[in-house]
Amino acid sequence: MLERTIAAIGPLDVAAMTAAGDLHRRLTKPAGSLGALEDLSVRLAGLAGTCPPPLPEPAAVAIFAGDHGVHAQAVTPWPQEVTAQMIANFLAGGAVVNAFARQAGASVTVVDVGVGTPLPTTPGEPGPATLGAPRLVTANVRPGTRDLAVTAALTRDETRAAVETGIRIADELIDGGAGILLTGDMGIGNTTPAAALIAAFTGADPAETTGRGTGVDDATYARKVAVVRDALRRHAPDPADPLGVLAAVGGLEHAALAGLILGAAARRVPVLLDGVIAVSAALAAAALAPDATGAMVAGHRSAEPGATVALHRLGLEPLIDLGLRLGEGTGALLALPVVTGAVRVLHEVATFDSAGVSEK
Ligand SMILES: Cc1cc2ncn([C@H]3O[C@H](COP(=O)(O)O)[C@@H](O)[C@H]3O)c2cc1C
Numbered sequence: 001m002l003e004r005t006i007a008a009i010g011p012l013d014v015a016a017m018t019a020a021g022d023l024h025r026r027l028t029k030p031a032g033s034l035g036a037l038e039d040l041s042v043r044l045a046g047l048a049g050t051c052p053p054p055l056p057e058p059a060a061v062a063i064f065a066g067d068h069g070v071h072a073q074a075v076t077p078w079p080q081e082v083t084a085q086m087i088a089n090f091l092a093g094g095a096v097v098n099a100f101a102r103q104a105g106a107s108v109t110v111v112d113v114g115v116g117t118p119l120p121t122t123p124g125e126p127g128p129a130t131l132g133a134p135r136l137v138t139a140n141v142r143p144g145t146r147d148l149a150v151t152a153a154l155t156r157d158e159t160r161a162a163v164e165t166g167i168r169i170a171d172e173l174i175d176g177g178a179g180i181l182l183t184g185d186m187g188i189g190n191t192t193p194a195a196a197l198i199a200a201f202t203g204a205d206p207a208e209t210t211g212r213g214t215g216v217d218d219a220t221y222a223r224k225v226a227v228v229r230d231a232l233r234r235h236a237p238d239p240a241d242p243l244g245v246l247a248a249v250g251g252l253e254h255a256a257l258a259g260l261i262l263g264a265a266a267r268r269v270p271v272l273l274d275g276v277i278a279v280s281a282a283l284a285a286a287a288l289a290p291d292a293t294g295a296m297v298a299g300h301r302s303a304e305p306g307a308t309v310a311l312h313r314l315g316l317e318p319l320i321d322l323g324l325r326l327g328e329g330t331g332a333l334l335a336l337p338v339v340t341g342a343v344r345v346l347h348e349v350a351t352f353d354s355a356g357v358s359e360k
């Protein structure tokens with residue numbers, strides 16, 4: 001499934017991009033006046049292979065949840081059970097991501113790809129990922145990763161299973177009608193593997209890729225950087241072997257998000273990236289299929305320093321920069337109206353000719 005998906009990912013359609021650029025020049029506004037929205041809409045035309053590209057509606061957030069063996073290294077002050085407890089909160093509609101999803105009109109799908117503690121009784125309906133009320137998909141590859149400070153976090157088979165879960169969720173959501181996918185994550189400790197992945201794929205120093213996550217103190221931060229540094233030394237992951245990197249120092253939600261991104265790219269549907277977990281997964285997706293970057297839209301710049309390192313490597317400019325450091329998909333949801341607006345311009349704005357407006 002992974003190989004088939006990678007093979008389906010192709011470059012942007014140049015003719016559709018040229019048509020979008022030409023259309024922009026005829027719309028009733030000074031050329032270039034919509035800044036980054038113009039480039040984005042041109043790229044989305046290239047992704048869709050048509051101008052104007054379809055409006056990115058409806059939107060579907062997929063929150064991949066997993067636990068982390070590296071929690072044992074005290075890299076986060078939060079107990080591991082919070083991952084499962086937050087899943088219950090997502091399904092009950094009480095988290096920040098739910099509030100923003102309601103505002104944006106987006107569906108929420110929670111995927112247990114590797115939660116390590118039992119889920120509290122879940123009010124959500126189990127079943128396939130579709131558009132609608134928050135729902136839970138159970139696809140638990142293993143109950144949390146192994147401790148990457150001691151051994152490889154995952155086997156290659158487990159990594160592939162998580163990536164393919166992400167691809168399957170992308171397919172289900174798109175088959176259900178989604179016009180854009182948004183990445184979400186939940187996993188106490190997951191900023192540590194994200195920092196390790198970004199360092200492994202970019203070659204940046206762990207001090208540049210590691211942040212304070214949920215807000216760790218100085219001692220915990222120093223420990224976290226050391227854990228990432230030691231893990232890279234121990235595993236020496238090869239960036240030319242993306243599954244190997246994910247297996248050595250990644251997480252199940254990171255692997256599944258890489259799959260979601262690849263799945264969206266293969267279907268030529270845009271995928272709006274959230275924060276540092278998402279962009280670390282995006283580096284893995286781009287290493288597996290370089291053309292996948294054509295489908296990626298960076299929602300926001302996470303306050304986590306690794307996010308900026310990853311975005312730079314991916315060549316993506318984030319749409320908003322609000323100092324968010326939450327995850328869940330919150331930054332992607334806030335950016336969604338910007339993406340929709342960029343495309344709507346190509347659908348609805350009059351041309352100088354049609355509106356009888358004089359050109360300069
Ligand atoms: C109540 C709560 C809600 C969250 N929602 C997202 N995260 C975010 O914080 C975690 C990563 O940070 P670290 O690596 O420092 O543990 C992830 O679960 C991420 O999704 C949350 C964290 C907490 C505590």
Ligand SMILES: O=C(O)c1cccnc1
Pocket residue numbers: 191213214274275276277278302303304307324325326327328
């Ligand atoms: O950028 C993120 O996604 C993020 C930042 C801090 C904690 N959890 C997630």
